[in-house]
Amino acid sequence: MAEFKDYYAILGVGREATAAEIKKAFRKLARTWHPDVAKDKAGAEAKFKEINEAQEVLGDPEKRAKYDRLGADWEHGAPAAPSARGGGAWGGPGDGQQGAEDFHFGGTGFSDFFEQYFSGGSRYGFPGGARAAGPEAGSTRPRRGGDVEGDLMVTLEEAMRGMVRPISMQTVNRQTGKIDRQDFQVRIPPGATDGRRIRVPGQGEAGQGGAEAGDLYLRVRHAAHPDFTTEGADLRHDLELAPWEAVLGAEVVVPTLDGPIKLKIPPFAENGQVMRVRTRGLPKGKSGERGDFLVTLLVRLPEALTEAERKLWEQLRDASTFQPRAAK
Amino acid sequence: MNSRHDLPPAASSDMPVFEPDPEVAYTIEVIASLAGLDSVTVLHYQEMGVLSPRAGDALFDEEALRRLRRIHHLRAECGVNDAGIRLILALMEEVEMLREERRQRRHQ
Numbered sequence: 001m002a003e004f005k006d007y008y009a010i011l012g013v014g015r016e017a018t019a020a021e022i023k024k025a026f027r028k029l030a031r032t033w034h035p036d037v038a039k040d041k042a043g044a045e046a047k048f049k050e051i052n053e054a055q056e057v058l059g060d061p062e063k064r065a066k067y068d069r070l071g072a073d074w075e076h077g078a079p080a081a082p083s084a085r086g087g088g089a090w091g092g093p094g095d096g097q098q099g100a101e102d103f104h105f106g107g108t109g110f111s112d113f114f115e116q117y118f119s120g121g122s123r124y125g126f127p128g129g130a131r132a133a134g135p136e137a138g139s140t141r142p143r144r145g146g147d148v149e150g151d152l153m154v155t156l157e158e159a160m161r162g163m164v165r166p167i168s169m170q171t172v173n174r175q176t177g178k179i180d181r182q183d184f185q186v187r188i189p190p191g192a193t194d195g196r197r198i199r200v201p202g203q204g205e206a207g208q209g210g211a212e213a214g215d216l217y218l219r220v221r222h223a224a225h226p227d228f229t230t231e232g233a234d235l236r237h238d239l240e241l242a243p244w245e246a247v248l249g250a251e252v253v254v255p256t257l258d259g260p261i262k263l264k265i266p267p268f269a270e271n272g273q274v275m276r277v278r279t280r281g282l283p284k285g286k287s288g289e290r291g292d293f294l295v296t297l298l299v300r301l302p303e304a305l306t307e308a309e310r311k312l313w314e315q316l317r318d319a320s321t322f323q324p325r326a327a328k
Numbered sequence: 329m330n331s332r333h334d335l336p337p338a339a340s341s342d343m344p345v346f347e348p349d350p351e352v353a354y355t356i357e358v359i360a361s362l363a364g365l366d367s368v369t370v371l372h373y374q375e376m377g378v379l380s381p382r383a384g385d386a387l388f389d390e391e392a393l394r395r396l397r398r399i400h401h402l403r404a405e406c407g408v409n410d411a412g413i414r415l416i417l418a419l420m421e422e423v424e425m426l427r428e429e430r431r432q433r434r435h436q
Contacts, residue, residue: 059434144364147397164345183343189350195428199390200346217394231432285351 002113004074007054007067015068019059026055030226036157049109049153052223057118070117101205106168108218109153119151145205145214152198152218154188156225156235159282160257162190169203169216186218191283191290193232194222227255233291235281238298241265246299256280256293263295271299353387363396373399376410378417 008015011025029051031037038044057063104112110119152165164185171180186200197217204214222230229236239254249267253260258280265275274296281291305313354362360370373379378399381388388396395417402408402416 060430147394166343185343185345187345187347189348192350194431197390197394198350199348199394201348203346229432 002111002116004071005053005111005113007058010050010054011058013058017058019061022055022058026051026059026224027226030055030224034226035155045155048155049223050111052153053110053114055224056221057114063118066117101174102172103148103150104170104172105150106170107166108150109221109223110151115150142209142211143207144211145207147214147217148204149197149217149219151221152186152188153223154192154220155223156228156230156257156282158188159192159220159222159230160190162192163188167218171206188220189285191233191285192220193282194220194230196220228257230282231294233282233284234294235291236294236296239263239295240298240300241269243299243301245269246271246297254295257282265297269297269299271297273297348390351389353382353385353389354393355387356381359388359393359396362393363400365396365400369400370396376414378414 008017011017011022011029013021013025017025030048033044033047033051035041035045035048038047057067105115108115164187166183166185168181168183171182172178173180182203184200184203186198188198192198197219200216200218202213203216207213227237235257237254237256239252241250241252245252245265246269247267249269250265252263252265254263256277261277261280263275263277274294277293277295279290280293283290302309356367356370360367363370370379373396374381379388379392379396381392398420399413399417402413408416
């Protein structure tokens with residue numbers, strides 16, 4: 001049984017926290033514990049991934065509701081069976097109850113608890129385990145083992161450079177209770193996009209009757225970053241501007257994965273306008289090409305004014321020829 | 329299982345390293361044998377429109393292999409006919425797309 005994870009405590013929010021409060025808490029913590037910023041890199045990385053995992057669950061209304069129910073069950077000492085996995089609807093193989101073997105991963109960046117209850121894909125790959133539960137369970141007819149799927153949390157910095165990730169996989173045979181542990185390393189190619197599956201041949205469910213084992217598919221999940229989101233190989237960033245910066249134009253320093261760059265905002269920039277900085281996104285395969293960096297301009301309005309500022313806005317109001325509601 | 333399984337194993341030199349070629353591509357004969365099928369069956373799925381090679385070089389990638397295994401599973405283990413396979417794959421694709429979309433939106 002996986003250990004219960006208190007995601008609310010991890011994010012430092014109350015059980016009644018609103019979605020906005022959760023997002024805010026996540027951003028703040030992610031900024032503090034981001035491996036590029038923190039001094040203790042290894043410790044920070046584990047913490048960063050833990051924060052991301054909490055966000056992944058509490059940031060999703062459906063998963064959060066499920067988590068709250070789970071928590072209540074846990075308190076009564078009767079956790080629900082982890083059967084309702086994401087992929088479970090497709091008739092058996094996605095359903096954690098049916099395989100001949102249980103799989104537990106280490107090194108994926110997600111906890112065992114998350115994998116058991118919240119992993120998005122079916123842990124048992126599609127053509128997998130259901131067979132063992134079928135009428136032919138005892139048959140010695142050679143059958144290839146099922147494919148197994150797991151999630152792999154990858155930070156954007158890791159996706160940028162690529163890396164070799166040590167993984168441990170524990171297999172528990174449901175009938176015999178025999179536990180097998182295998183350690184191996186998997187190369188995550190530079191530019192691994194979110195949702196992309198990395199196939200590790202022969203590391204899936206064992207075959208029957210001398211047939212070969214299935215494959216392990218590790219699905220890349222980009223860790224949420226305080227500054228960026230990804231869209232394929234493109235990197236997106238929200239840039240907040242003061243009204244005068246948008247109107248007069250400005251030069252603003254913005255972060256990228258390669259370090260900060262100066263971005264020239266043209267005069268009369270529109271709210272929501274997207275600026276494209278070419279080739280500052282993630283790498284695209286081996287070609288050496290890269291995706292783009294897309295900056296969305298968000299014009300923010302002040303929420304409070306000093307007396308001096310109020311006077312200036314009033315002067316602007318009285319002098320301005322701008323008529324936003326005039327017919328064009 | 330407890331939380332120590334969250335920890336990655338310490339990397340050591342005798343640990344096998346899998347380095348999947350991200351741009352690997354298979355001919356129809358190779359992808360057929362990887363899925364335990366013959367080329368004629370693969371061709372049939374291709375003609376059905378449920379499996380397609382890459383544009384340009386007519387080779388199949390890793391996603392195509394995964395898809396081929398699913399198609400074959402639906403046919404051989406679940407007894408689904410061609411029309412059913414088409415429908416199920418389309419539905420699964422849509423579900424996956426919607427899940428991704430929801431996830432993307434949450435990250436923004």
